[in-house]
Amino acid sequence: MSQLYASLFYQDDVTEIFSDQSLISYMIQAEVALAKAQAQVGVIPQSAADSIEAIAQKVALEQIDFDALATATGLAGNIAIPFVKQLTAIVKQQDEAASRFVHWGATSQDILDTACILQCRDALQHVEQSVQQNYQAALTQAQVYRDQVMIGRTWLQQALPITLGHKFARWASAFKRDLDRIQAMKARVLAVQLGGAAGSLASLLDQGSAVVEAFAQQLHLATPSCTWHGERDRIVEIASVLAMIVGNTGKMARDWSLMMQTEIAEVFEPTAKGRGGSSTMPHKRNPVAAASVLAAANRVPVLMASLYQSMVQEHERSLGAWHAEWLALPEIFQLCAGALSRTLDVLEGMEVNTENMQRNLECTQGLIMAEAVMMALAPKLGRLNAHHLVEAACKTAVAEQKHLKDVISELDDIKNNFSTAEISMIFKPESYLGNIQAQIDAVLQEAQTGVAK
Template sequence: MSAYVIDSTLFRDQFGTEAMRRIFSDETTVQRWLDVEAALAKVQGELGIIPRAAADEIRRKARVELIDLGALKAEMDRTAHPIVPLLRAIKRVCDGDAGEYVHWGATTQDIVDSGTVLQLRDGLEEIERDLRGLLDNLLKLAATHRDRVMVGRSHGQQALPITFGFKVAVWAEEIRRDLQRLDQMRERVLVGQFAGAVGTLSALGEHGIAVQEGLFRELGLGCPSIAWHVSRDSLAELASVLAIATGSVGKIAHEIYALQKTELGELEEPFSPGKVGSSTMPHKRNPAACETVVALARVVRSIVPLALEGVLAEHERDKIVLQTEREYLARLFGLSHAAIAKTRAIAAGLTVRGAHMEENLYRQRGLLLSEAVMMRLSDALGRQEAHEIVYRICMEVFEREGTLKEALLADPLVGDRLSPEEIDALLDPKAYTGLAGAFVDRVTARRQDITP
């Protein structure tokens, strides 16, 4: 039995992904620590700070499969320390005295932070790949349904006609901005840490900067201008950006959820035979995937305050912050990636029910086009007077049923100015979508703006 859904055999694929479980597994976490130690030894061996033979041996033995994780965990419990037990384990597997040169001039947080950033880099690559896939799916949907007219809604009520392509293009542009935010934060987030006990690299003296720069060239990470042991703003930014991106897909999923309601029936998330909506009502086709995405977005949002708390770190080192990050980072990535990957799949297999969209256009018996009538009458009566007249007529239609056309023709202020044919033209929803198609074209034409 698992204590948390991310690791649950039953629920883990609803709340995480195999990729994120692998990236943030114990095995990968230890390997990333070893990767940093190996890169540090390599650079120091090349600079003559430690014997090159020792550096080569450390690099050969910096493999997680050589470490007994059970014994490592026991030592971590005994010492209340994550890295010292690892250093002892490396020393045991290294030949000769090579193990004496591991971790030269480093401090624990250097290894932990840099190892974590390597994991974040891998995690971001997975998330960005699925966000790009989602964007591509949305752009295809927008182009395909560029001219499919549907009801546009505001405050949950019918407002004016739009096209489904226009709605999806709005989603696509938001996902594009999410990708831009992810790309722009990389230079601030994917930065290594190597600064020594209090950030001054005092143990390495004049060689400190050369080692630091060489280490991060080797690891492919940015080199900080100064230690960020207690500057956790970049991780707060990371959490915020992922929460925004997850919020974007949550919004899309919630919109599909709303439009899948029986009374609307305009969209449906992917359905396959065998998918069950209810244990007691066999007819149900519930939007289970969309519901999960919305739930994930809400949970991810709740992580942001934890990340912001980390900005208030103390003095030159603060383990309280590190322990908080250890709890939320893997969860943040697992939940975020699950939400984004699920939404990509939803968009790829979305069912668009055009007949229901068409039917809903006429549900209000012409009221959907009240603005078109008002604007036409404004030429003769003025905008405010036309609004008052059309408002009065619309309220009568709401209360007494009938159609807007009938009410317009019966009103002397309108019937004398508009013929039945003109009213029919004004009440045609397919003739009043404005520049929806042009905006879709504008968004889809930017397909290559975000490149890998």
């Protein structure tokens, strides 16, 4: 990603986790943990592990030649091969004996996969925190606007009254499910990788399982039951959860951007100097945060397709499919973090125009209350008869450009069954909100107890 666009689509902390410097740092961390685990089990001398750890922590990252590493990676097929050569040479400069045990018994994919999982763990912490912040912001707005009546829309057409708080509550509920998904997958996906050349760890003789367990303990990751070089469901599950988070934010961005349309003008993104303007039209107030979120929601499914396709791998270790992850996964993380950051900005600073919400409720001259009238009549006339009567009244109201209430009030079936006050009550949008308040209460209660209802 060009740095010119990074501030629009990404988030700095997560971008840093997937930087070149950080990747090498995570790989060094994996190599150190491997040496310490092997010394713990007795596979290599403790002195070698101590030396590898000391040298790696003090000087290794500063001495890595990134230009040479980039050139060699194109020849080697992955970054681990030239990295191990450089790390071994760095250790050898200070302790030749210890350098013999760098990367002992491991294969390139062990280090790269484990480094990737370490990246995912740290990046997930940022994502989870951001989802939590969005969740709290949506909950707050659900409470603030729980009684603010607005029009609900289906198929992009006016449907029935809802409240703005209900819309926020639905968004909050989605964030709660996102948080639950993150928690549920952690123990399953955040596992070390250590299998050696073909997954058997034959190079470690009878100590393979013990080393894997010690390796996992060193890194505070889960111990897998077996090698997963060719089984990429862990990576895909992480990315899938991120994709759902991006999809959820994309739905929200679609909603608020439509509500920002000039003719609707019910909500607006926060204002700031230089934000949302046009290079030619001074009057424009563009939904720039929505544009960023929707771009992520457009891009991530394409990247997910690459990861799903990469699950079909050959035998014990793949050719090309594994490599595709290196391009897709970091971008999915970065786009997800960026989408959450933009969404939080809007949720916390959204401007609401209640007058326009009321105006839009009235713009159909009562047609949005047709179902309410039908359901009030149904017990007296039968549902189908009530439907035909109200449908005909709606057609009359449209043809004669009259308010539906006025047309309905002239019908004998209405006069015989309802008083003027009762008719007026039927046509009040706030009187036809169903169980919206109960739904909002359930979402707020779920946030208090952590138990879904």
